[in-house]
Amino acid sequence: MFRLEVRTSTPAxxxxxxxxxxxxxxxxxxxxxxxxxxxxxxxxxxxxxTASFGDSYAITExxxxxxxxxxxxxAVAVAFRAKFWNIGAEGQLLAxxxxxxxxxxxxxxxxxxxxxxxxAGAAAGAAVALVxxxxxxxxxxxxxxxxxxxxxxxxxxxxxxxxxPWKDSFSGYPISPPIEDSASFxxxxxxxxxxxxxxxxxxxxxxxxxxIVRTTLGFRIRVTGESPEAARxxxxxxxxxxxxxxxxxxxxxxxxxxxxxxxxHFQVMSDISPGYGYSGIVVAMLARLNPLGxxxxxxxxxxxxxxxxxxxxxxxxxxxxxxxxxxxxxxxMLVALLFTAYRIRRVGAAA
Amino acid sequence: MSAxxxxxRGITKSFGxxxxxxxxxxxxxxxxxxxxxxxxxxxxxxxxxxxxxAYAPDAGEILIQGKPVRITxxxxxxxxxxxxxxxxxxxxxxxSVLENLLIGIPGRSGGIDRAGGLARLSDISRRHxxxxxxxxxxSALSVGxxxxxxxxxxxxxGARLLILDEPTAVLAPSEVDGLFSALRSMAAQGLGIxxxxxxxxxxxxxxxxxxxxxxxxxAGRVDDPANTTSAAxxxxxxxxxxxxxxxxxxxxxAEVLTLDxxxxxxxxxxxxxxxxxxxxxxxxxxxxxxSGNGQRALAEVISGTRSPDAGxxxxxxxAVTRFSPREVQALGLGRIPEDRMTTGLVxxxxxxxxxxxxxxxxxAFSSKGLLKPDAIxxxxxxxxxxxxxxxxxxxxxxxxxxGGNLQKALLARELAFDPKVLIVSQPxxxxxxxxxxxxxxxxxxxxxxxxxxIVIGEDLEELLVLCDRIAVMYExxxxxxxxxxxxxxxxxxxxxxxxxxxx
Numbered sequence: 001m002f003r004l005e006v007r008t009s010t011p012a013x014x015x016x017x018x019x020x021x022x023x024x025x026x027x028x029x030x031x032x033x034x035x036x037x038x039x040x041x042x043x044x045x046x047x048x049x050t051a052s053f054g055d056s057y058a059i060t061e062x063x064x065x066x067x068x069x070x071x072x073x074x075a076v077a078v079a080f081r082a083k084f085w086n087i088g089a090e091g092q093l094l095a096x097x098x099x100x101x102x103x104x105x106x107x108x109x110x111x112x113x114x115x116x117x118x119x120a121g122a123a124a125g126a127a128v129a130l131v132x133x134x135x136x137x138x139x140x141x142x143x144x145x146x147x148x149x150x151x152x153x154x155x156x157x158x159x160x161x162x163x164x165p166w167k168d169s170f171s172g173y174p175i176s177p178p179i180e181d182s183a184s185f186x187x188x189x190x191x192x193x194x195x196x197x198x199x200x201x202x203x204x205x206x207x208x209x210x211x212i213v214r215t216t217l218g219f220r221i222r223v224t225g226e227s228p229e230a231a232r233x234x235x236x237x238x239x240x241x242x243x244x245x246x247x248x249x250x251x252x253x254x255x256x257x258x259x260x261x262x263x264x265h266f267q268v269m270s271d272i273s274p275g276y277g278y279s280g281i282v283v284a285m286l287a288r289l290n291p292l293g294x295x296x297x298x299x300x301x302x303x304x305x306x307x308x309x310x311x312x313x314x315x316x317x318x319x320x321x322x323x324x325x326x327x328x329x330x331x332x333m334l335v336a337l338l339f340t341a342y343r344i345r346r347v348g349a350a351a
Numbered sequence: 352m353s354a355x356x357x358x359x360r361g362i363t364k365s366f367g368x369x370x371x372x373x374x375x376x377x378x379x380x381x382x383x384x385x386x387x388x389x390x391x392x393x394x395x396x397x398x399x400x401x402x403x404x405a406y407a408p409d410a411g412e413i414l415i416q417g418k419p420v421r422i423t424x425x426x427x428x429x430x431x432x433x434x435x436x437x438x439x440x441x442x443x444x445x446x447s448v449l450e451n452l453l454i455g456i457p458g459r460s461g462g463i464d465r466a467g468g469l470a471r472l473s474d475i476s477r478r479h480x481x482x483x484x485x486x487x488x489x490s491a492l493s494v495g496x497x498x499x500x501x502x503x504x505x506x507x508x509g510a511r512l513l514i515l516d517e518p519t520a521v522l523a524p525s526e527v528d529g530l531f532s533a534l535r536s537m538a539a540q541g542l543g544i545x546x547x548x549x550x551x552x553x554x555x556x557x558x559x560x561x562x563x564x565x566x567x568x569x570a571g572r573v574d575d576p577a578n579t580t581s582a583a584x585x586x587x588x589x590x591x592x593x594x595x596x597x598x599x600x601x602x603x604x605a606e607v608l609t610l611d612x613x614x615x616x617x618x619x620x621x622x623x624x625x626x627x628x629x630x631x632x633x634x635x636x637x638x639x640x641x642s643g644n645g646q647r648a649l650a651e652v653i654s655g656t657r658s659p660d661a662g663x664x665x666x667x668x669x670a671v672t673r674f675s676p677r678e679v680q681a682l683g684l685g686r687i688p689e690d691r692m693t694t695g696l697v698x699x700x701x702x703x704x705x706x707x708x709x710x711x712x713x714x715a716f717s718s719k720g721l722l723k724p725d726a727i728x729x730x731x732x733x734x735x736x737x738x739x740x741x742x743x744x745x746x747x748x749x750x751x752x753x754g755g756n757l758q759k760a761l762l763a764r765e766l767a768f769d770p771k772v773l774i775v776s777q778p779x780x781x782x783x784x785x786x787x788x789x790x791x792x793x794x795x796x797x798x799x800x801x802x803x804x805i806v807i808g809e810d811l812e813e814l815l816v817l818c819d820r821i822a823v824m825y826e827x828x829x830x831x832x833x834x835x836x837x838x839x840x841x842x843x844x845x846x847x848x849x850x851x852x853x854x
Binding site: 003214215216217218219220222223226227229230231232233234235236 | 424654655656675676677680686688690693694695696697698699700704705708709711712717720721722724
C-alpha cells in the first residue's frame with residue numbers, strides 16, 4: 001500500500017525534474033492512442049521529432065510556432081503569480097491581432113507601423129484583461145469564469161467583424177483586409193518565416209523574469225499572489241497590483257496576436273489562433289510559472305503541433321493527437337505538482 | 352488502578368538525523384487526565400501523531416488495554432478508540448453540526464441515519480454538558496463551539512481516549528472553564544484524556560499526572576500537578592530555571608500614540624465606539640478583554656489597515672490622515688499582527704521576503720523600482736543572527752519556521768527600524784516558555800529605550816507581568832483602565848464582563 005505524506009521541503013532539482021517527468025508520462029500515455037490508430041509508436045514519435053527539429057528549416061518553423069505560445073505562456077505565468085486567474089489569453093490574443101491589423105493596414109513607414117502595431121495590440125490585450133480584473137477587484141466576480149467566457153465574446157465579435165464590415169472586399173472568404181507590405185515584420189533568415197516577433201518573444205522571457213524576480217512590482221505580484229492578507233498588512237495595494245498584473249498579462253497575450261498578424265498571416269481570419277491562449281496555460285504550468293521555463297515549454301508544445309501534422313501525413317494518425325498531448329501534458333503536470341507538496345511513502349499492508 | 356487504557360513503550364521516531372522521539376514511555380489509565388508538557392520541538396506533536404497513526408514509529412509499541420496494536424492510519428486509531436482534537440479544526444463549514452458528525456458514518460441502506468445521529472448527539476450532550484444545536488451550520492459556530500463539536504465528534508465515533516492539542520489557545524477565559532468541566536466529566540465516566548498545553552496554570556488546575564518531554568525524551572513526570580509549582584514544571588521543560596522578567600520602575604515620557612474619539616462601523620466583528628487612549632514613551636499599555644470586544648478593529652485602526660469613521664489619531668505628535676500601513680509606519684509605528692502565519696508572513700516565500708515586506712519600497716531595499724537583493728539578504732541574515740532565529744538561512748520558506756522563530760522574525764523586522772511606538776496583538780500565543788520569555792525581554796528593553804508599547808492580549812497573567820497600565824475593552828469601548836499596581840485578575844475580570852467603573 002502507498003500513502004501520501006506531507007513534505008517539509010521541496011528539493012530544488014524538482015523544478016526541472018517534474019516537467020520532464022510530466023512530458024515523459026504524457027508521451028507514454030499517448031503512445032496507446034498511436035498504437036490504437038494502427039501506427040508504430042516509435043515511428044510516429046520519430047516522424048514528429050524529425051518534422052519539428054530534423055533540419056534548420058524545421059527548427060525555424062517550430063520557433064515561429066513557439067513565439068505566440070511564449071507570449072501567452074508569459075501572460076499566464078505573470079497572472080498566475082499574482083493568483084489572477086487569467087484564462088482569457090486566447091481572447092486577449094485575438095484582440096491584439098485585430099488591433100494590430102487595423103493599425104498595420106494604415107499606410108505609414110515600416111518601423112513606425114511595426115511599433116504602433118505592437119502598442120495597439122498590447123493595449124487591446126490589456127484592455128480585454130482589464131475586464132475580468134476590474135470585475136474581480138470591484139465586485140468579487142470569479143476571474144476564472146469571467147476571463148474564460150470573455151474569450152467567446154471576443155471570438156464571435158471578431159467573426160462578426162470579418163464576416164461583415166471588416167471583410168476583405170477582394171476575397172470571398174471571411175478574412176480581414178491585409179496589412180500594408182511595409183508593415184510586415186522583417187524576416188531574419190532568408191528562405192524561412194523566422195520573423196521579428198520570434199526574437200521579441202525570446203527577449204520578452206528574460207525581461208519578464210527580471211521583472212518578477214528583481215523589481216518591486218514583481219515582489220508585490222509575488223507577495224499578493226501568495227498571501228493577499230500579508231500583502232495588505234505590509235502596505236501593498238493589493239487591488240492596484242492585481243490591476244497592474246492584469247494589464248501586463250493582457251498586453252503580453254496581445255503581443256502574441258501582433259506577431260501572428262505582422263509575421264505569419266498578415267491579416268486576421270477566424271482561425272488565426274489554434275488555441276494558443278489555452279496552450280499558454282499548459283506552458284505556464286509546465287514552466288512552474290517561471291518566465292525562463294516558458295521558452296522550452298513553449299518550444300515543446302510548438303514541436304508537438306508541427307510534428308503532429310507531419311505524423312498525420314506519414315502514418316495516418318489523426319493530427320488531433322497534438323491536442324490530446326497538450327491536454328495530457330497539463331494533467332500530468334498538475335499531478336506532478338502534487339509531489340512538490342507530498343511524497344509517496346510505502347506502508348505495510350493495513351492491519 | 353486498573354490496567355492502563357493506553358500505553359506507549361519505548362517509542363522512537365527519527366526524521367533524518369533528528370530524533371524527534373527517543374524511547375518515550377507514556378500511559379493513561381481510564382478516568383485519568385494526563386498532561387503532556389514540553390517546549391515547541393520537544394516531540395509532543397510527533398508522539399501524538401505516532402499514537403494517531405500519522406507516523407509509523409521506528410521502534411516501540413503501543414498497547415491498548417494491555418494488548419499490542421498496530422496503528423497505521425487515523426482510521427486505525429479511531430477504531431482503537433483514540434480520538435484527537437487538533438489545534439486546527441477539521442470541519443466542513445457549510446454542513447450542519449449533525450452532518451459533520453455523520454460524515455463517513457454510513458447509515459442503513461447507505462443513507463444518513465439522522466434519527467440515530469440525533470439520539471447519540473443528545474446522549475453525549477447530556478452526559479458531558481456539551482450542548483450543540485444539531486442543525487446550525489458549522490460556519491455559524493464560535494471557535495469554542497467548533498472545538499466542542501470536534502470533541503463530540505471524537506466521542507461520537509466511540510473514542511475512549513481523547514487527545515487535545517493545545518485546546519485552550521483558541522478560547523476566551525470564560526470558555527476555558529466550560530471545556531475543563533466537560534473534560535472532568537468525561538474523565539469521571541472512565542475516559543482517558545491527554546491534554547497538551549504550554550499554560551502551566553491550566554495544566555496544574557486540570558490534570559491528574561504529567562509527562563514532560565524535552566529534546567524528544569521523557570525529562571520527568573509530575574505525579575501531583577496541583578501541588579507542584581509552575582516554576583518546578585517549567586524547569587523540567589526547559590532544563591534550567593526560568594526567572595520571570597523584572598519590570599523596573601517606569602519613567603514615561605511624552606505621549607507617542609494618542610487616539611481621540613475613534614469609532615468604526617460597517618465591518619464584521621465588533622466596531623469601536625468612541626475610543627480614546629494614549630501611550631507614552633517608555634510605557635507598556637495592555638489592552639485586555641474577552642476576545643471579540645473590538646480588539647481586532649482597534650489593532651486594525653492603529654496598524655493602518657482600517658480607517659475610522661470618526662476620531663483622531665496621532666503618532667509621535669503627528670496626525671494620522673490616511674490610515675495606511677505605509678503612513679503609520681513612516682510616522683514611526685512598529686506593528687506585529689495577531690495572526691503570524693497569514694497576516695504577518697508569506698509562508699510560501701523565503702523568510703527574507705517577509706522580513707522586508709513592509710519596507711520594500713524604501714531606499715533600504717529598493718531604488719527606482721529595482722530590488723536590492725544583496726541588501727535584502729544581508730538585512731535578513733543580520734536579523735537572523737541578532738535574534739537567534741533558528742532556520743537554515745534567509746532563503747528558507749517562512750512557513751517552515753516554528754511559531755517562536757516566526758514571532759522573533761516579525762519582532763526583528765519592526766525593531767530594526769527603531770519604532771517610537773509598537774503595537775502587538777497576542778504576542779506569545781502558542782509560544783513556549785523560552786520563546787515567550789525572549790519576546791517579553793525585548794519588550795522591556797524597548798520600554799527602557801523609550802519606546803511606547805501597546806499589547807493586546809487575552810492572557811491576563813502575561814499582561815499583569817508586562818504592562819504599566821491595563822485598559823479593558825468591552826463591546827467596542829474602553830470599560831476602564833487600571834494601573835497594574837492596582838490591577839488584579841479579579842478586578843480585570845469584572846471590567847471584562849462589562850461592569851462599569853473607573854479605577
